[in-house]
Amino acid sequence: MMNSVALSCNSCTSWQGLLLTVSLLTSWLLPTTAQVTIEAVPPIAVEGETVLLFVHNLPENVQVLSWYTGLAALKSCEIERYVIATKSHEVGPAYSSRETILRNGSLMIKSVNKKDSGYYTLKILSTTSSSEIIHAEFFVHSPLLGYKTHRTPSQMTIELSQSRVFETDHIILVGYNLPEKILGFAWHKGVLPLDRFKIASHSFITNSSMLGSQYHQRIITCDDGSMMFLNVTQKDSGLYTLRAISVDLVTEWAIVDLKVNKPGSQASNNQAPESKPVTWTSKKQRRKGTKCYSLTVPNK
Numbered sequence: 001m002m003n004s005v006a007l008s009c010n011s012c013t014s015w016q017g018l019l020l021t022v023s024l025l026t027s028w029l030l031p032t033t034a035q036v037t038i039e040a041v042p043p044i045a046v047e048g049e050t051v052l053l054f055v056h057n058l059p060e061n062v063q064v065l066s067w068y069t070g071l072a073a074l075k076s077c078e079i080e081r082y083v084i085a086t087k088s089h090e091v092g093p094a095y096s097s098r099e100t101i102l103r104n105g106s107l108m109i110k111s112v113n114k115k116d117s118g119y120y121t122l123k124i125l126s127t128t129s130s131s132e133i134i135h136a137e138f139f140v141h142s143p144l145l146g147y148k149t150h151r152t153p154s155q156m157t158i159e160l161s162q163s164r165v166f167e168t169d170h171i172i173l174v175g176y177n178l179p180e181k182i183l184g185f186a187w188h189k190g191v192l193p194l195d196r197f198k199i200a201s202h203s204f205i206t207n208s209s210m211l212g213s214q215y216h217q218r219i220i221t222c223d224d225g226s227m228m229f230l231n232v233t234q235k236d237s238g239l240y241t242l243r244a245i246s247v248d249l250v251t252e253w254a255i256v257d258l259k260v261n262k263p264g265s266q267a268s269n270n271q272a273p274e275s276k277p278v279t280w281t282s283k284k285q286r287r288k289g290t291k292c293y294s295l296t297v298p299n300k
Helices: 014-029
Strands: 037-041 044-046 051-056 062-069 078-083 088-091 099-101 107-109 118-126 132-141 157-160 171-176 182-189 198-203 208-211 219-222 227-229 238-246 251-258 292-294
Touching (some): 037 132, 051 132, 062 099, 157 251, 171 251, 198 219, 208 219
Parallel strands (some): 044 132
Antiparallel strands (some): 062 078, 099 107, 118 132, 157 171, 171 227, 182 198, 182 238, 198 208, 219 227, 219 292, 238 251
16 A cells, blocks of 8 residues: 655654645635646556656746645755746756656656655746645556566657747657557657547557547658658647557657747748758668558548
8 A cells, every 4th residue: 555645855844744734724725716737647657657747727927837846845845947938947956857847837757766656746936926836646656466667767758850840841750769569659649648639549469550530631650659740830839748558568658849830930031941841761760661651531
C-alpha cells in the first residue's frame, strides 16, 4: 500500500504545517470561480517513466508560473519558475534537472522514482488577481511481477524538422529512440490518450496504419514513428504526444510543443519566409527500410 506524502519538503516546520492546514481548509470550504485544474498523467507511474502534471484552463493573463514540491509554496521547495513575458526559466533549490515547465504551464518530470511520489504545488501569478495555488498528486511504484523493468530511463524524444514553423508549411515530427521490439505507436493532439484526440496509429502486428477522420489528406506516418504534417495552420499549434508500446507491454512516450507562426512574422527585410519542401532524406529522420503511409478520401 502506498502512503500519501503530505509534506515532502523538510523545511516545513510544525507551525507552518498548522497554517497550511488552515489555508487548505479555507480554500476547500470557500466558493471559488477558479477553473484551473491539474491532471497527473499517469496518476500512478512505474519507476523510470515520465509523468506530466497537465494544467487545464490556464488563464490568458498569467505573468509567472512556479512549481513546488509538497503542499507549500516555499522558496526552498521551488522546482522551477517560468516568466511568460520573457519566456525565461529560473530553476529553484528543488530542481533535479529532470523537470521542465511547458508553455501551457504543465510540469513534465522524466525518469521518476519513488521519492518523487506525493504532492506538487503550482503557484500562478496573474495581472488581474492575487496569486492562485493549485495542487496535484501522483505515485510511483516499482515494476510489478511480469512487468519488465526499464534498463535505462526512456530516451524517446521528438524533434521538429525546422526550428520555426509558418502557416502552410509541411513539417515532420521526428520520433527518436522508440523501443527496438515494438508492437505499435500512436500520435495524439495534446497529452490525453483518448480516441477523439488521436491523429494516427500504427500496428506492427497487422502492419497497418489508421488516421483520425479530421486528419485525412494532411498526415503521412512512417513506421519509424515519424509523422509529416501538411499545410499546417495556427490552429495546429499545441502539444503533440507520441506513445509507443513494446512487446514487453512497456509504454513509453514523448511530447513536443508545436508553434505555428503567421506568414512573415519576424521575417527579415519585411518579407515572408519561403517554405522549403520537406523530404525524408536525412539519415536522422528516416531509417533504412522505413515505410510511410497516408490515407486520402475523395472530395465531395
